[in-house]
Amino acid sequence: MRILIHCLAVLALAACAPRVSPEQEAAAVEAFATVEQVFQHPRCSNCHIPGDQPLQFDSQTPHAMQVVRGPEGKGAPGLPCATCHGEVNAPDSYGPHAPPGAPHWQLPPPEQKMVWIGASPAELCALLKDRSRNGDRDLDAMLEHVAEDALVLWGWEPGGERTPVPVPHAEFVAAFTTWADAGGPCPAS
Template identity: 50%
Template sequence: MNRLAIAVLLLSACHPPRDGTSRTAPPSADGVVAFETVRRVLQHPRCQNCHPAGDAPLQGDDSHVHTQNVQRGPEGRGMVGAECTTCHGLANPPNAYGPHVPPGNANGWHMPPPDTKLVFVGLSPRALCEQVRDPARNGRKDRAALRAHLEDPLVVWGWAPGRGRTPVSTPRDTFLAAWETWARAGAPCPD
Protein backbone atom coordinates (compact mmCIF):
# COMPACT_ATOMS: atom_id res chain seq x y z
CA MET A 1 0.00 0.00 0.00
CA ASN A 2 1.42 3.40 -0.87
CA ARG A 3 1.74 6.32 1.56
CA LEU A 4 -1.20 8.24 0.10
CA ALA A 5 -3.57 5.29 0.63
CA ILE A 6 -2.36 4.87 4.21
CA ALA A 7 -2.86 8.59 4.90
CA VAL A 8 -6.40 8.50 3.46
CA LEU A 9 -7.26 5.47 5.62
CA LEU A 10 -5.89 7.12 8.76
CA LEU A 11 -7.71 10.41 8.09
CA SER A 12 -11.00 8.66 7.34
CA ALA A 13 -10.70 6.76 10.61
CA CYS A 14 -10.34 10.05 12.51
CA HIS A 15 -13.32 11.84 11.02
CA PRO A 16 -17.00 10.92 11.31
CA PRO A 17 -18.78 9.84 8.16
CA ARG A 18 -20.46 12.60 6.15
CA ASP A 19 -23.87 10.91 6.31
CA GLY A 20 -24.34 11.92 9.97
CA THR A 21 -23.93 8.41 11.35
CA SER A 22 -21.24 7.62 13.85
CA ARG A 23 -18.61 4.96 13.77
CA THR A 24 -18.62 2.69 16.77
CA ALA A 25 -16.74 -0.47 17.40
CA PRO A 26 -18.87 -3.55 17.02
CA PRO A 27 -19.98 -5.02 20.33
CA SER A 28 -17.60 -7.50 21.85
CA ALA A 29 -18.58 -10.94 20.61
CA ASP A 30 -17.71 -12.45 24.00
CA GLY A 31 -19.87 -9.88 25.78
CA VAL A 32 -22.85 -10.46 23.49
CA VAL A 33 -22.56 -14.24 23.84
CA ALA A 34 -22.30 -13.85 27.63
CA PHE A 35 -25.40 -11.67 27.68
CA GLU A 36 -27.41 -14.50 26.13
CA THR A 37 -26.67 -16.56 29.25
CA VAL A 38 -27.63 -13.58 31.43
CA ARG A 39 -30.83 -13.10 29.43
CA ARG A 40 -31.85 -16.76 29.83
CA VAL A 41 -31.57 -16.37 33.60
CA LEU A 42 -33.37 -13.02 33.79
CA GLN A 43 -36.22 -14.37 31.69
CA HIS A 44 -36.54 -17.62 33.66
CA PRO A 45 -39.79 -17.76 35.69
CA ARG A 46 -37.88 -17.48 38.97
CA CYS A 47 -36.72 -14.01 37.92
CA GLN A 48 -39.37 -12.71 35.58
CA ASN A 49 -42.26 -13.53 37.93
CA CYS A 50 -41.23 -10.53 40.05
CA HIS A 51 -40.40 -8.42 36.99
CA PRO A 52 -43.70 -8.38 35.02
CA ALA A 53 -44.96 -5.64 32.73
CA GLY A 54 -48.02 -5.04 34.90
CA ASP A 55 -48.50 -4.46 38.61
CA ALA A 56 -49.52 -8.01 39.52
CA PRO A 57 -46.62 -10.37 40.15
CA LEU A 58 -46.56 -13.66 38.30
CA GLN A 59 -46.17 -17.07 39.87
CA GLY A 60 -45.44 -20.66 38.99
CA ASP A 61 -43.29 -22.19 36.30
CA ASP A 62 -45.88 -21.04 33.76
CA SER A 63 -45.70 -17.41 34.99
CA HIS A 64 -49.44 -17.01 35.52
CA VAL A 65 -50.82 -13.93 37.27
CA HIS A 66 -50.53 -14.22 41.04
CA THR A 67 -53.73 -15.37 42.69
CA GLN A 68 -55.48 -13.45 45.50
CA ASN A 69 -55.36 -10.25 43.41
CA VAL A 70 -51.88 -9.42 44.74
CA GLN A 71 -50.59 -6.04 43.49
CA ARG A 72 -47.18 -4.35 43.41
CA GLY A 73 -48.11 -1.50 45.76
CA PRO A 74 -46.51 1.93 46.11
CA GLU A 75 -43.07 0.60 47.12
CA GLY A 76 -43.13 -2.81 45.40
CA ARG A 77 -43.97 -4.63 48.63
CA GLY A 78 -47.70 -5.12 48.05
CA MET A 79 -50.76 -3.10 48.97
CA VAL A 80 -51.64 -2.11 52.54
CA GLY A 81 -53.10 -5.14 54.29
CA ALA A 82 -51.82 -7.46 51.57
CA GLU A 83 -48.07 -6.87 51.70
CA CYS A 84 -45.90 -9.59 50.20
CA THR A 85 -44.67 -10.54 53.68
CA THR A 86 -48.24 -11.26 54.80
CA CYS A 87 -47.85 -14.68 53.14
CA HIS A 88 -44.15 -14.85 52.29
CA GLY A 89 -42.06 -15.46 55.41
CA LEU A 90 -38.36 -15.18 56.10
CA ALA A 91 -37.46 -18.56 54.56
CA ASN A 92 -38.85 -21.32 52.36
CA PRO A 93 -41.11 -23.51 54.52
CA PRO A 94 -39.96 -27.10 55.10
CA ASN A 95 -40.90 -29.58 52.36
CA ALA A 96 -43.11 -31.33 54.94
CA TYR A 97 -45.54 -28.39 54.63
CA GLY A 98 -46.45 -29.77 51.21
CA PRO A 99 -46.77 -28.16 47.79
CA HIS A 100 -48.11 -24.72 46.98
CA VAL A 101 -46.91 -22.93 50.11
CA PRO A 102 -45.58 -19.39 49.65
CA PRO A 103 -41.79 -19.30 49.43
CA GLY A 104 -39.86 -17.08 51.76
CA ASN A 105 -36.82 -14.86 51.80
CA ALA A 106 -34.64 -13.32 54.52
CA ASN A 107 -34.84 -9.82 53.00
CA GLY A 108 -38.60 -9.90 52.62
CA TRP A 109 -40.45 -10.70 49.44
CA HIS A 110 -40.92 -7.76 47.09
CA MET A 111 -40.98 -6.50 43.53
CA PRO A 112 -39.23 -3.48 42.09
CA PRO A 113 -41.12 -0.27 42.90
CA PRO A 114 -43.61 1.07 40.34
CA ASP A 115 -41.33 3.90 39.17
CA THR A 116 -38.64 1.42 38.08
CA LYS A 117 -40.46 -1.83 37.27
CA LEU A 118 -37.46 -3.33 35.48
CA VAL A 119 -39.62 -5.54 33.26
CA PHE A 120 -38.09 -8.85 32.14
CA VAL A 121 -41.22 -10.42 30.62
CA GLY A 122 -41.61 -10.31 26.85
CA LEU A 123 -38.65 -8.08 26.05
CA SER A 124 -36.30 -8.78 23.18
CA PRO A 125 -32.71 -9.53 24.19
CA ARG A 126 -31.62 -6.05 23.04
CA ALA A 127 -34.42 -4.25 24.90
CA LEU A 128 -33.72 -6.24 28.07
CA CYS A 129 -30.00 -5.51 27.84
CA GLU A 130 -30.54 -1.79 27.29
CA GLN A 131 -32.91 -1.59 30.24
CA VAL A 132 -30.65 -3.52 32.63
CA ARG A 133 -27.63 -1.36 31.93
CA ASP A 134 -29.53 1.97 32.01
CA PRO A 135 -29.50 3.50 35.53
CA ALA A 136 -32.55 5.60 34.65
CA ARG A 137 -34.54 2.36 34.15
CA ASN A 138 -32.85 -0.10 36.52
CA GLY A 139 -33.35 1.50 39.92
CA ARG A 140 -30.42 3.92 39.53
CA LYS A 141 -27.81 1.15 39.71
CA ASP A 142 -24.40 1.40 38.10
CA ARG A 143 -22.59 -1.81 37.12
CA ALA A 144 -21.11 -2.28 40.59
CA ALA A 145 -24.52 -1.90 42.24
CA LEU A 146 -26.08 -4.29 39.72
CA ARG A 147 -23.40 -6.87 40.52
CA ALA A 148 -23.97 -6.39 44.25
CA HIS A 149 -27.71 -6.91 43.68
CA LEU A 150 -26.96 -10.39 42.34
CA GLU A 151 -25.97 -11.36 45.91
CA ASP A 152 -29.34 -10.28 47.35
CA PRO A 153 -31.00 -13.28 49.03
CA LEU A 154 -34.11 -12.80 46.88
CA VAL A 155 -32.01 -13.13 43.71
CA VAL A 156 -30.06 -16.10 45.08
CA TRP A 157 -33.39 -17.74 46.03
CA GLY A 158 -33.99 -18.46 42.32
CA TRP A 159 -31.50 -21.32 42.50
CA ALA A 160 -33.16 -22.83 45.62
CA PRO A 161 -36.85 -21.93 45.28
CA GLY A 162 -38.28 -24.69 47.45
CA ARG A 163 -40.57 -27.62 46.86
CA GLY A 164 -42.52 -27.70 43.63
CA ARG A 165 -40.63 -24.90 41.91
CA THR A 166 -38.09 -25.36 39.15
CA PRO A 167 -34.82 -23.61 40.01
CA VAL A 168 -33.06 -21.41 37.49
CA SER A 169 -31.67 -23.91 35.00
CA THR A 170 -28.34 -22.17 34.42
CA PRO A 171 -25.95 -22.92 37.30
CA ARG A 172 -25.38 -19.84 39.44
CA ASP A 173 -21.60 -19.85 38.93
CA THR A 174 -22.13 -20.03 35.14
CA PHE A 175 -24.54 -17.09 35.35
CA LEU A 176 -22.14 -15.01 37.46
CA ALA A 177 -19.22 -15.79 35.11
CA ALA A 178 -21.35 -14.71 32.14
CA TRP A 179 -22.38 -11.53 33.98
CA GLU A 180 -18.71 -10.70 34.66
CA THR A 181 -17.74 -11.37 31.04
CA TRP A 182 -20.60 -9.16 29.82
CA ALA A 183 -19.69 -6.37 32.26
CA ARG A 184 -15.94 -6.49 31.43
CA ALA A 185 -16.79 -6.25 27.74
CA GLY A 186 -18.61 -2.97 28.43
CA ALA A 187 -22.12 -4.48 28.78
CA PRO A 188 -22.72 -4.71 25.00
CA CYS A 189 -26.23 -5.40 23.76
CA PRO A 190 -27.07 -7.80 20.94
CA ASP A 191 -28.41 -6.47 17.64
Protein backbone atom coordinates (compact mmCIF):
# COMPACT_ATOMS: atom_id res chain seq x y z
CA MET A 1 0.00 0.00 0.00
CA ARG A 2 2.84 2.38 0.87
CA ILE A 3 4.42 1.84 -2.54
CA LEU A 4 1.10 2.56 -4.27
CA ILE A 5 0.67 5.82 -2.33
CA HIS A 6 4.26 6.82 -3.14
CA CYS A 7 3.73 6.07 -6.84
CA LEU A 8 0.50 8.06 -6.92
CA ALA A 9 2.22 11.01 -5.25
CA VAL A 10 5.05 10.91 -7.79
CA LEU A 11 2.55 10.79 -10.66
CA ALA A 12 0.57 13.68 -9.19
CA LEU A 13 3.69 15.80 -8.88
CA ALA A 14 4.71 14.98 -12.44
CA ALA A 15 1.25 15.93 -13.71
CA CYS A 16 1.44 19.28 -11.89
CA ALA A 17 4.96 20.11 -13.06
CA PRO A 18 5.03 22.90 -15.64
CA ARG A 19 5.60 21.65 -19.14
CA VAL A 20 8.31 23.33 -21.16
CA SER A 21 8.27 23.17 -24.92
CA PRO A 22 11.45 22.21 -26.76
CA GLU A 23 11.55 25.76 -28.14
CA GLN A 24 11.28 27.28 -24.65
CA GLU A 25 14.02 24.97 -23.38
CA ALA A 26 16.29 25.89 -26.31
CA ALA A 27 15.66 29.60 -25.68
CA ALA A 28 16.44 29.10 -21.98
CA VAL A 29 19.72 27.34 -22.70
CA GLU A 30 20.61 30.13 -25.14
CA ALA A 31 19.72 32.73 -22.47
CA PHE A 32 21.97 30.92 -20.03
CA ALA A 33 24.95 31.91 -22.19
CA THR A 34 24.26 35.53 -21.15
CA VAL A 35 23.89 34.48 -17.51
CA GLU A 36 27.21 32.66 -17.69
CA GLN A 37 28.95 35.67 -19.26
CA VAL A 38 27.90 37.82 -16.29
CA PHE A 39 28.79 35.28 -13.59
CA GLN A 40 32.23 34.65 -15.13
CA HIS A 41 33.08 38.37 -15.29
CA PRO A 42 35.65 39.55 -12.70
CA ARG A 43 33.03 41.74 -10.98
CA CYS A 44 31.33 38.50 -9.93
CA SER A 45 34.03 35.85 -10.02
CA ASN A 46 36.59 37.82 -7.98
CA CYS A 47 34.63 36.90 -4.85
CA HIS A 48 33.36 33.47 -5.94
CA ILE A 49 36.71 31.82 -5.48
CA PRO A 50 37.90 28.28 -4.75
CA GLY A 51 40.37 29.35 -2.05
CA ASP A 52 40.03 31.86 0.74
CA GLN A 53 41.84 34.90 -0.70
CA PRO A 54 39.59 37.08 -2.86
CA LEU A 55 40.80 38.40 -6.17
CA GLN A 56 40.86 42.02 -7.28
CA PHE A 57 41.05 44.06 -10.46
CA ASP A 58 40.14 42.87 -13.94
CA SER A 59 43.37 40.86 -13.92
CA GLN A 60 42.02 38.81 -10.99
CA THR A 61 45.12 39.37 -8.88
CA PRO A 62 45.08 37.90 -5.34
CA HIS A 63 43.86 40.57 -2.93
CA ALA A 64 46.62 42.69 -1.41
CA MET A 65 47.43 42.64 2.30
CA GLN A 66 46.72 38.91 2.64
CA VAL A 67 42.97 39.54 2.92
CA VAL A 68 41.06 36.29 3.48
CA ARG A 69 37.46 35.06 3.53
CA GLY A 70 37.25 34.51 7.28
CA PRO A 71 34.81 32.30 9.19
CA GLU A 72 31.66 34.02 7.84
CA GLY A 73 32.91 35.40 4.51
CA LYS A 74 33.30 38.88 6.02
CA GLY A 75 37.07 38.83 6.41
CA ALA A 76 39.43 37.66 9.10
CA PRO A 77 38.77 38.48 12.74
CA GLY A 78 40.37 41.87 13.32
CA LEU A 79 40.39 42.69 9.58
CA PRO A 80 36.81 42.54 8.31
CA CYS A 81 36.03 43.56 4.74
CA ALA A 82 34.26 46.65 6.12
CA THR A 83 37.64 47.98 7.34
CA CYS A 84 38.30 49.22 3.79
CA HIS A 85 35.05 48.60 1.90
CA GLY A 86 32.25 50.98 2.81
CA GLU A 87 28.56 50.93 1.97
CA VAL A 88 29.23 52.86 -1.28
CA ASN A 89 32.17 53.46 -3.59
CA ALA A 90 34.67 56.02 -2.32
CA PRO A 91 34.36 59.47 -3.93
CA ASP A 92 36.22 59.94 -7.22
CA SER A 93 38.54 62.36 -5.42
CA TYR A 94 40.05 59.35 -3.58
CA GLY A 95 41.53 58.19 -6.88
CA PRO A 96 40.77 55.39 -9.33
CA HIS A 97 42.14 52.62 -7.09
CA ALA A 98 40.29 53.46 -3.88
CA PRO A 99 38.56 50.44 -2.33
CA PRO A 100 35.11 49.96 -3.84
CA GLY A 101 32.04 49.75 -1.68
CA ALA A 102 28.52 48.39 -1.57
CA PRO A 103 26.17 47.28 1.21
CA HIS A 104 27.23 44.07 2.98
CA TRP A 105 30.57 43.80 1.13
CA GLN A 106 31.71 40.24 1.70
CA LEU A 107 32.49 36.89 0.12
CA PRO A 108 30.23 33.88 0.26
CA PRO A 109 30.70 31.99 3.53
CA PRO A 110 33.27 29.17 3.58
CA GLU A 111 30.63 26.44 3.72
CA GLN A 112 28.96 27.76 0.52
CA LYS A 113 31.74 29.33 -1.54
CA MET A 114 29.71 29.23 -4.77
CA VAL A 115 32.87 28.83 -6.87
CA TRP A 116 32.48 29.28 -10.58
CA ILE A 117 35.91 30.35 -11.73
CA GLY A 118 36.83 27.83 -14.40
CA ALA A 119 33.44 26.11 -14.25
CA SER A 120 32.01 24.88 -17.51
CA PRO A 121 28.58 26.24 -18.47
CA ALA A 122 26.97 22.95 -17.35
CA GLU A 123 28.83 23.04 -14.01
CA LEU A 124 27.88 26.68 -13.39
CA CYS A 125 24.26 25.93 -14.24
CA ALA A 126 24.16 22.99 -11.83
CA LEU A 127 25.76 25.05 -9.06
CA LEU A 128 23.28 27.91 -9.46
CA LYS A 129 20.39 25.49 -9.03
CA ASP A 130 21.91 23.48 -6.16
CA ARG A 131 20.35 24.88 -2.97
CA SER A 132 23.02 23.17 -0.85
CA ARG A 133 25.66 25.32 -2.61
CA ASN A 134 23.78 28.53 -3.52
CA GLY A 135 22.66 29.87 -0.16
CA ASP A 136 19.49 27.73 -0.09
CA ARG A 137 17.82 29.70 -2.90
CA ASP A 138 15.29 28.34 -5.38
CA LEU A 139 15.26 29.88 -8.87
CA ASP A 140 12.82 32.63 -7.82
CA ALA A 141 15.06 33.59 -4.90
CA MET A 142 18.12 33.50 -7.17
CA LEU A 143 16.34 35.82 -9.62
CA GLU A 144 15.48 38.21 -6.79
CA HIS A 145 19.10 38.10 -5.62
CA VAL A 146 20.61 38.97 -9.01
CA ALA A 147 17.91 41.54 -9.81
CA GLU A 148 17.83 43.46 -6.53
CA ASP A 149 20.78 42.78 -4.21
CA ALA A 150 22.86 45.96 -3.82
CA LEU A 151 26.16 44.07 -3.78
CA VAL A 152 25.26 42.30 -7.04
CA LEU A 153 24.12 45.58 -8.61
CA TRP A 154 27.49 47.14 -7.75
CA GLY A 155 29.00 45.07 -10.60
CA TRP A 156 27.34 47.40 -13.11
CA GLU A 157 28.66 50.56 -11.40
CA PRO A 158 31.98 49.50 -9.85
CA GLY A 159 33.60 52.93 -9.93
CA GLY A 160 37.26 53.76 -10.33
CA GLU A 161 39.00 52.14 -13.27
CA ARG A 162 37.14 48.85 -12.81
CA THR A 163 35.34 47.48 -15.87
CA PRO A 164 31.62 47.08 -15.26
CA VAL A 165 29.80 43.92 -16.22
CA PRO A 166 29.49 44.23 -20.03
CA VAL A 167 25.89 42.98 -20.31
CA PRO A 168 23.31 45.62 -19.35
CA HIS A 169 21.60 44.65 -16.09
CA ALA A 170 18.11 44.63 -17.63
CA GLU A 171 19.33 42.28 -20.38
CA PHE A 172 20.94 40.01 -17.79
CA VAL A 173 17.76 39.89 -15.68
CA ALA A 174 15.69 39.14 -18.79
CA ALA A 175 18.04 36.28 -19.72
CA PHE A 176 18.01 34.95 -16.15
CA THR A 177 14.20 35.11 -16.14
CA THR A 178 13.96 33.23 -19.45
CA TRP A 179 16.28 30.55 -18.08
CA ALA A 180 14.54 30.30 -14.70
CA ASP A 181 11.00 30.30 -16.17
CA ALA A 182 11.93 27.19 -18.16
CA GLY A 183 13.09 25.43 -15.00
CA GLY A 184 16.78 26.28 -15.39
CA PRO A 185 17.80 23.80 -18.10
CA CYS A 186 21.54 23.30 -18.27
CA PRO A 187 23.62 23.32 -21.42
CA ALA A 188 25.20 20.06 -22.46
CA SER A 189 28.64 19.38 -21.00
